[in-house]
Amino acid sequence: MPDGIEIYFSASLAPGQRETVEQSIASAAERTRAEVDAARERAAEEDKLHDAITARLAKLIRADPGVAEAPEGVGVRPFKAKDRLRLRGPPGGGRDHVIPASPTDSSVEQRLPPYDFAWRWHHNGGAPPFSQSGDQRGRLGVDARAGGGVAGGASRFVHAHIGVGCIVRTDRPIAVELFAPRSSRHSFAIWARGIGASATSEGGLETTFMKGGQVLMAGTFPLWRRRVSGLSENESVRTGFTSVFPGGMGGRIDPGEYTFNVGIWAFADYASGIGSAGVQSLVESSIIEMRIHRRD
Incomplete structure (x- = not known):
């Protein structure tokens, strides 16, 4: 397995099924890491002019002893993180009952915790998250912190993912629709x-x-982005x-x-410049169930 990936299996999974899961998670991680690298490269290109101006200002500031003393005290004391993982799931086990109506010619396979496997990984070019929690029960949490301006902040960017999954089998060609109701919260x-x-x-x-290492359907649902x-x-x-x-996914x-x-997933990145910066990005989600609608 590539560095930074952890997978926890149900005892019921056969060796071949575990290999299938490993292929899928490794492939998904590689795909996402490539997307993050490309996004960071674009951001770096856009920041070139800004960085050049900052470098010039820094040189002028450091050349003046009187002015140079001012930035030294900027942001010396990290701010206290605003939140922490609760790890208890939604209050009262809050369920989402808005389940799609099943067509009359389909069958519905409902998966409840514990799921077949749980996984977590972080971008190996960055740092691991400050804290994370998740197992086959589907209660997931990740707290990503970066920068000296926040207590516990990493000195590099943090890009971390954590989740659960199940094996889907079919012995004939079918159409499937996939849904995963959940209860979630976030803070930053x-x-x-x-x-x-x-920051x-x-x-x-x-x-x-996925089938092995091939992504057949995928969806990313950003909750926020701030800079x-x-x-x-x-x-x-x-x-x-x-x-x-x-919204669910579907296909034949x-x-x-x-x-x-x-x-x-959670992402935190920063640049100190002449001063200080800090980021805390926190997401928690309780995966209530996973549903597979099958139709011939």
């Missing part, structure tokens, strides 16, 4: 102070349907648990075994 806090300082926070939900920069900027938001039911599949994965 971002802070940047100083010349050239910036970026993102997070959301995700789902994939601050400047001499002194900050923002924070916290939500409670709410029923979140992203051939006989075989497939993996249906659902999860969450």
